[in-house]
Amino acid sequence: MSTVTLASKRRRSALRTLAFLSPWLIGFAVFFAYPLISTVYFSFMHYDGFRPPTWSGGKNWAYVFEHYPLFWPALRNTLWLVLVMVTLRVVFGLGVGLLITKIKTGTGVFRTLFYLPYLAPPVAATMAFAFLLNPGTGPVNSLLEKTGLPAPSWFNDPAWSKPALTLLALWGVGDLMVIFMAALLDVPAEQYEAAELDGASAWQRFRYVTLPNISPIVMFAVVTGVIQTMQYYTQPLIAGKVASGVIQGAGTQFEPGYPDKSTLTLPQLVYNLGFQRFDYGSACVVALVLFALSMAFTALLMRRRGGLLKAGD
């Protein structure tokens, strides 16, 4: 008798769990599992959206890796962005976080001012920077020339377009500032006092007290930064479009990456292949490369930061 009630109780509790999870279970199946499997399927098919898909074996894969002229430049740009943009953003975010913990007067005002650019919508922020940095009449180059400094062409020069994007990313460093600020305030004060009694210099206190305490957060910032770089789409696309002067919807197609492929990123290739060249199969190949890279870094994140998966009780 008791085993029967136990079994029915267990069944009821399983049903209850299923009911609560049901929105996500449907979402997972329809918007994640199905399209992911379908992406793998299409990566082996020739499909232009009009004629029915036909089996093409590894042709799409060979095309993307060997003949598609935008793939390797995009991958090289991604590597550049990971090495330079992510690093600078973490260092700058930590610096601004440190600064805000030292500011004693008007802390709230400073914090809000530092945080606001992060909230600026990406399209609007990129348009603003395209204007600020435009070589002809932009205020930044006006000021640089007045002070006799070299005034680069920023978004119009392949050598300067990624540094200009990096500047834009540093402007929106508010998210990292908040994370680092919270981490810095969590460092036990006794450790600083002990270090001071030992006669440690400011640098030594930072190196031997602050850094070891916040290193998990630094790691978290680096890995999430890399994952965000894999998704980096709107800013480089808009910057290239605005700088190139291509008019949307006027029948002209914008070849992404202006100037000279220097702002190409992997997500832009999915759009270029799928929605400009109507080569859905090859677009799916790039999508899977993007998937593999993102998941590899996500796995790293979950392993490094066990807290993310901590049990709920």
Add this chain to the structure above:
Amino acid sequence: MTQVLDPPVRRTPLVSGAERTARRKAVLEWIAVHALGVAAALFFTLPFVFVFLTSLMSDTQALSRDLIPHTWEWGNYRKVFDTPGFLTWWRNTLLYAGLGTALTVVSSIPVAYALAKFRFRGRSLSLMLVISMMMLPPQVVVIPMYLFWAKQLDLSGTLWPLIVPMAFGDAFSIFLLRQFLLTIPNEYLDAARVDGCGDLRTLLRVVLPMAKPGIAAVALFQFFYAWNDYFGPQIYASESPGAWTLSYGLESFKGVHHTDWNLTMAATVLVMAPVILVFFFAQKAFVEGVTLTGVKG
């Protein structure tokens, strides 16, 4: 700073030398830190200032290198609103952001609750899958999703392919809410159960009121996400301007007003301003909720 800790050997009515250097050092440090703070504040605010000033220049002055407007052309903002489509973009953005946020919150709460408080087999696997979905670039699955919405359901040219999925839980919102719900002590849930509350009633009557700050945070993030989204409208709405959102339309604005930086910057201000206003209004509720529950950001 080390000198501050050295106890003065003897209290004299005069300020001792060590104390004076300590004080001078503290003042110098205050000046250095705040000078850096002002420099950083300039870096973060000047772009806004230049954009705003340019938005008020006359057409001809906007093409010059001037930084300050000679005449303040507030009419530029009127011209932006008079641009065909601009008000439609506003309406579409509010629909996408408003309805999308409401659907996300309603559908994500029960999932987050189950992941935080129920014990069941496959819970950590589910959580891992939620995190994986959260980290997935939208471009990975866009080809089959587009074919699904456009070819099977014939819904391209509308925002529905972006809004409907939000009724099925959003991974980031589920994750964030779950982290928040973890901080609610189980004793409250047990007490509700003892009082004869079912799971749904416990969730609605006990958990939701306590989770308000977490829900507010999720709603805010989701609203900003939809407001800022460019890729989604580009894929599904690009072919019909009647379905464009502000973030998507803004760029075409630059195309039409090719050299009119003043009008383009006025439109840029109008896209940025609502997000910043929402933040200022919500910030208080945000901070209040966070301090009330004793959860540190």
